[in-house]
Amino acid sequence: MDLTTLIVNYNTAGLLSQCICALRASAKNISHEIVLLDNASADDSVALLKSEYSDCKLIFNDKNVGFGRANNQCIPFIHGRYVLLLNTDAFVSEDTIDKTIAYMDTHAECGVLGVKLLGREGEIQPSCRYFPKPWNIFLRSMGVLSLFKSVQDIDDMDWRHDKPRQCDWVPGCYYLIRKEVIDEVGLFDPRYFLYYEEVDHCFATKKAGWQVHFYADTTVVHIGGESAKTEGTLSLVGGQLDVLKNESELLYFRKNFGHISVLTHLVLSTFVDIVNLTKKLIKLKIDARLKYAFKRSYLLWSLYFKTRLATVASR
Secondary structure, three states, rough: OEEEEEEEEOOOOOHHHHHHHHHHHHOOOOOOEEEEEEEEOOOHHHHHHHOOOOOOOEEEOOOOOOHHHHHHHOHHOOOOOOOEOOOEEEEOOOOHHHHHHHHHHOOOOEEEEEEEEEOOOOOOOHHHHHHHHHHHHHHHHHHHHHHOOOOOOOOOOOOOOOOOOOEOOOOOOEEEEEEHHHHHOOOOOOOOOOOOOHHHHHHHHHOOOOOEEEEEEOOOOOOOOHHHHOOOOOOOOHHHHHHHHHHHHHHHHHHHHHHHHHHOOOOOOHHHHHHHHHHHOOOOOOOHHHHHHHHHHHHHHHHHHHHOOOOOOOO
């Protein structure tokens, strides 16, 4: 078997057909299997999967266990040399599967491969990314990252996206993995309910001696955020998604860079909030955003203790 594609669905019944049709058209020249897992969707997903995709391996959860854990459930059903993690809101081009597998076949050092991601209107999305660290997050938040030329931005977009290159990590919406990598380092740390799964996995992959590559000669249209829309408001501080993202960030820093990095991140983030609050007060701009600094700082520190100093997941 050349390829096993894992698709985790959560309340995206309206996207499944387009996603899977594009995938099958792109994979017509290889031996391919699809594993579909539904993460306790509340829409018509279950009925659709049972009626239209009975030829795939179907898994149905009775509760939403998160993105990483759901993909981990699929590991026993993998038979391919390569494993593709594909979001339901990501639509591959006709040449995507053939080209990316051919690239992996000729680049034995590449353990994980991502592609050029495009938005609805054809705009390039961040597709070739660098590891987040307390310092680069702090400098970006302060708006002074450009002054520190030696510090790598997480989403550096100032380069031509027309050639393959190495990077630190690639987004999980199209995430092609060599099966040997999964055999060696596993798939996702189950502590991440949502966010940072692929960041952490790429970190482990590179630590094990493999490379992570960006491949430029095909595109995947990525809508983004469709499943997340059912979990809360992205911009709401203290909302469900904000909690999950900040929790995963703390867990990631503690696991890969140690306790000091977590404390550094907390202190620097709090400093940014104090600076922003001070600017507002100086300008006498008393509005609802004043509460943002307090809420964000409180959220970060409360998650730090709730996760037992960033060592365990809260759900």
